[in-house]
Amino acid sequence: MKECPKLEECPTCRTIAYCSEEHRLLHLPQHKEICDAIIEVNKQRNMHNFCGNALEEWTNFKKENMQAVEQQLHRELELYEQQMLLFPKSCFICHKHDNLKIFCSYCVCVNICCEHNLVFREHNCRNMQHCLVLDYTQALKDRDGKFVKNDVYINLKEVNDMLSFMEQYLQHKITPDSLDNVHFECTEYFSRPLTLIYGLREGNLLHLQSFKTIIIHIISGTFEDINSLYAWELLLHECNEDVNVLIIMIGPDLQEKCRTLELCETCKAHNKKLQFEYRRTLYHNYVVSRFHMQPHVIIGFNARFMNDIELSTTMIRTVRSQSCVFLLTTECESKVQQNMIMIREIVYSPMLTPVFSGQNRFRSWRPYRDYENDGLFYSNKYLIIYMNLVSIRTSVSVRYYELGS
16 A cells, blocks of 8 residues: 655644645644634534544534534634534544544545554545545636636537536547546536526426526525536527526525626627626525515525525525425435425425436536545435425326436
């Protein structure tokens, strides 16, 4: 097994590591605020001493640590700060933080304590290693550096899944040996608009060509880089001329702003517009605000807000009040049935049934680490579609897709 490079851990908070003492000192002015907060939280609760057994207890312990640090700082954590606390260096078996050594120096994601040194723990090393590489390259990438081509017109009637889309988009056959990081990043960007387009077709819900204005609400939207935004021009290519698509992202972690994208020459010639609004608030507050615009579709991508009973109850009742198409994606199959049961209970409608539930042909190929199970997940892997949360459909066709990769 190859030697893993020695990392320099922050000696005070022990939640972040560096390749050298020089880089630790270089980052210290930026790191000091959260470092001091972690030290204060540690005086009240030992963030490095997990005493439970179940995976759910471990997940809750990490989330409670993160919430305590946020309260100490009086602000939301940056993404990398969240990862410091949701993916702490701990034993893969018992989750203790002390006397660790790296078990797998290929993916560098599995550590073992001295008590479990001889216990083998199977893990998805290849994909975890790939996830690490993608995280690293994404961290170095300029978020406003556009590489998504928005002038490629694709006949989506000939596209059946993400693989066939990518082959048309890149204009060459894709084999396992030909995959590179750009392929994985592109599927992450295009998964969202493709999921919407095919979800609407699958449920025979909205015919995009019949609208001059389309308003889409995305709950807890988090994508902000330029490639994620330009991928939505696919939706314009499915619409007739003189159409205006307005995508409103609503969530407490967003920065308030509006943006109109520079479109391809064909879209400009047909007088099409693609606009984005970011609203920093919870969805139920947005709906009663002066900024509210009645949506045609509401989407919750990778809807982890459903894990919070109080938040999901308020959210789902607000979605119901909008009486429009509702799409929900999840990362694992077990959550599909859980979410459907929860939605029925929240809206007091035991007969409420989606027009579609099952695997999504257009899920992302890009792996992400999952803090809930210490494994990996793929965005938008499963899809649930409701005509609305009011009407009850008596005839329902539920299909389960095979993935394109």
